[in-house]
Amino acid sequence: MGNPADETVTSALQLGCDGVRPPGSALYSLLGRLRSALRSPLHARTVWQLRQQIEHQTSLIRQLETDLVRAEIFERASAAARMGVWQCELPSEQLTWSNGSYDLFGFQRGSEVARSEVLKSYSEESLYRLQRVRSNAIETGSGFALEAEIRPPGVEKRWIRISAAVERRNGEPIRLFGIKQDITEERKALDGMRYLAEHDAMTGLANRTQFQNRLAEVCELGGPGGALMLIDLDGFKRVNDTLGHAVGDECLIEFARRLSVVCQSAELIARIGGDEFAALFGPATDLQRIESIAQRLSTAAQEPMNCSGRVFRVGASIGFAFTEEETPTALFARADHALYAAKAAIGATVFRGSSHQPPD
Template identity: 50%
Template sequence: MRPMQSSAAFLGHPPSGEARPAALDARLDRVRQLLGVDGAALAFAGSQAMQILWQAGVSGQIAKDLAELHAHAAQGTGPLVIADTGRGAVRFYAGIPVTFGEGEPLLLSLFDARPRSAAMAGQLGILAQEVFGGDSEQRSQAMIVRLESELAEREQAIADLLATRRRQLELFERASKTARIGVWECDLSDNSLTWSNGVYDLFEFPVGSVVTREETLRCYSDASREAMERARAKAIAECSDFSLDAEITTVKGRRRWMRLTGTVETRNGVATRIFGMKQDITEEKLLADRTRYLAEFDVMTGLANRSQFQARLAELDTRPIGALLLADLDNFKQINDTYGHALGDECLKEAAARLRDACPAAELVARIGGDEFAVLLGHETTPGQIEAVAERIVAEIGKPFMRLGQMLTLGASVGVAYPDGSPAPDLFKRADTALYAAKAAGRNTSRTFHAGPQHTVN
């Protein structure tokens, strides 16, 4: 075989037996980097046997696959570009014939473990041919300079894009922290979780730690966990979305409420991933509960208020009761006038507590006025039990008690009315009539309104 003086001279490669300068390795390796491939080899093309002059990234199975492809490329007269070999360690391959001056024909082989699209593979082949296919070193060097310039521009564009993404991510994290929102996803193939910082903060796990789904499930209350699992299973089965509010206890023991949303991602009709948001709504939940409490309960005594009492009374047609009892404190005005409102408020609290104790099975115990209370007993309560409750209320509230250094004694008058299908206002009037009859009888007693032709009270 003729020694390749011209080719060697162009490539900076000395005649056989002399040391190859590092400039050749550096130059060809730079071209490999510019073209974005795993490896490259420069070999004689005159024989199917691969006699390599220079190589990078060639080892093990790659060498075997590359030798087969080189032999195939050496048989042709033009470039051989394979976007995807479909097998082996070499998936992308480009074999480019190279001739420098009068030297031996060479074959430049580019390869990569990843396949390329047909368009990308063709472009890489063209670029390689432009770099090494010229008849002058000046032209090749100019092409390398152009590639380096384009690569520098692409690298700068990528750097700018990454910087923009980092700024956007920082803004998102700040906004998420302010809104107490985090993004989550679950890979359904292994139930592995990916969280943004907001979700870590919500559950109080260390940011960036590996958290399993089983660990998060232990944070849910029993009711919330069951509701979430039902909603999640339904969404996966139907490839749909879900949303619910759930109660959790963080790993540090804090009780919180969160709003959980999820979207199921599918591939070929099969659910593969769930992702969504989790937002801390503890303050919102507490405010809503407080607002609802204020709308339905008496702040001083903790009993249901008049609004809740009237709403329940309006449901008599669909939710019958056994009896309505009205209780009014005796001598309360005298205590207020004598000892002041602070002690009067203590009397109301004590009376409310005793009223609850006297009728623990009541459907509703409410404060409906200044010192007036109402009790609704269930429809299964017998007349004898109802009369016993009325007597117990009188007895319990009449017991003396000590408050703010004063021994005090209250009394209670109770009026009882039984429903007979009449409208709720009529039932209330009958109980009120019985209450005034108890007061007229000397207070600290109870009276019952009996419906009938004569409407008696005794």
């Protein structure tokens, strides 16, 4: 049986002599030392040292293979998660992206991408916010997180979340780096929940919560100029009692449609109760305009309703008040008073709240 040390040396030499290129210049150096060693008598210590170096290089190669596998796994996982790693050198603005970042913006993987081209994908508002927080991060050295809307060429609009950190050297920023992640589905889910929280499920109009919030905003601005209109359906209870709630629901939906058409200039149209509706108009609304809208709405409400094959008529009582420097409660009370005055007046469907006049 041969000497194991000799066999190790011979195997290493055979690897080089067969023309197989070992990875790394260190192994070439090692093979050179092996050839030199074989030209002289072999000592046990020399063979042991050579074997240790071979084992060390083998360990490095295995570690490199492991790192490469891990990098490949990360690339695949991040792409599957619709996220990517990015780096931007300063001040050259040279970009380095992982595959996931290329995919987010619709660029070919591995291609050279100029930051100026990437910025064209951002919506105007998102680009403004990105430039502002990015400049602040570079100046202060702090990172930032930002949700932005992008519209890559040939790709549907999407939302991304950008997380960034700043690397500094001797007090100077040298690069930005971080992660970009597709959050389009997350935004859609949030928008859906927000819509349900702010809109009436039956008619699709704003609900009472959104109406109250907007009314408070209008009153916070102060001063005259806008108008609040309240509408109540006449004869709706009779529809529910005689034709059923299903027909009543169809009636509400149809009236909401007519209301939206007539009051399309309103800033907000809402269903605030069972058969109660409201419309908020902006500062450009004057008395003549609001009365014209109210009259047209009254006429539209009295047009025949055809719901589930049943034809019937309803009416609408309308009251309105112009905004002044007052609380939302006070403004609503004035419009509500006008509404009930319209209901009480024989043959009247429109009534203006209080004696306050809109501005000239």
